[in-house]
Amino acid sequence: MRQPTRISTIGEDTRPFVEDYLLYLLAASSHALSAEFHAEVKRRGLKINEWRVLACLVDRPGLMLTELAGLVLFEQSHLTKVIDRMVDQGLVERSKTDDDRRKVLIQITDQGRKIVEPLIVAARHHEKRAVEKLDGAELGLLKHILKKLIEGRNAATVTAENQNAKK
Amino acid sequence: MRQPTRISTIGEDTRPFVEDYLLYLLAASSHALSAEFHAEVKRRGLKINEWRVLACLVDRPGLMLTELAGLVLFEQSHLTKVIDRMVDQGLVERSKTDDDRRKVLIQITDQGRKIVEPLIVAARHHEKRAVEKLDGAELGLLKHILKKLIEGRNAATVTAENQNAKK
DNA sequence: TGCTTTTATATTCCATTTCATATATTCATA
């Protein structure tokens, strides 16, 4: 039976690779915290997907399907199906814009709003409890850094796409 | 057509809710960074799931299926199926332990190791590039905070489970 | 204007993932 191998080069962390790998830490923290709150969402009869969509729509005037997909981190074709169900439930509505008849504008309905608003309050409570162990400036710092990472990546993606477009 | 409503109470961020919601920032940053690296994984003929499993196993002597599931953040039944396929491919192997015949020990094979090692090097490179925009101590700080969040939640989960068990 | 390319959404098909449950084993204890 083989012994575990150390892959690290000199001067690195001596723990297992993933334990200090940023992408793992992000996935694991997201997974852990989300799981807790998702229990709350389900308790109130919403699906996680629906919660995400409503949370993204609630304080916006309406979004194009594709914009919304980027925001909620779903594939476009997947979001189309989620929205189908949500329209049936009266949580959101589809409408066409005049300027471009391909576009579909998604807006939250009053009913959707009624359902999501208390959940947002619950989400804020949950966030407070979840970060209790962090001290002082850490939460602000964390959010600041995460926003930087997200922004950097969006820029990177856009750049890559533009370069493809140039071909 | 309704105007967007502000849900925030006094003194809060004035941007849309999700843009400053920790769980969203974690999910979005994880999603964005992972997507980049996943392209690299696929290029090398591995599936994301397989990469995760191998990355978790590579510097460990072997793990019980359920332990591994917790680490890679999969459902147990899901991991069982992923492992089925990986055994077929010769990337990992299942073996039984003597102490408890229910348990299945999962270990990476030499072949799995050969495939995952260069990917770990690539992962480290990618991480370096991904955090270029962060300054000085920010990466260390970020990892430190994420580890705290993950730890706190594991503790919380264990506590909750124990309480259920007491019923 | 007509033609090609690009963009936005929907649809179809298939792989993945989950949920509930089955099976096997171990544990606790009467």
Add this chain to the structure above:
DNA sequence: TATGAATATATGAAATGGAATATAAAAGCA
């Protein structure tokens, strides 16, 4: 030690998600 509860893994059905493609509209341009 027999019995019921708990634990580890596997399985099957159903839901979900994603890749490729179809459809429709707009944009670019010869």
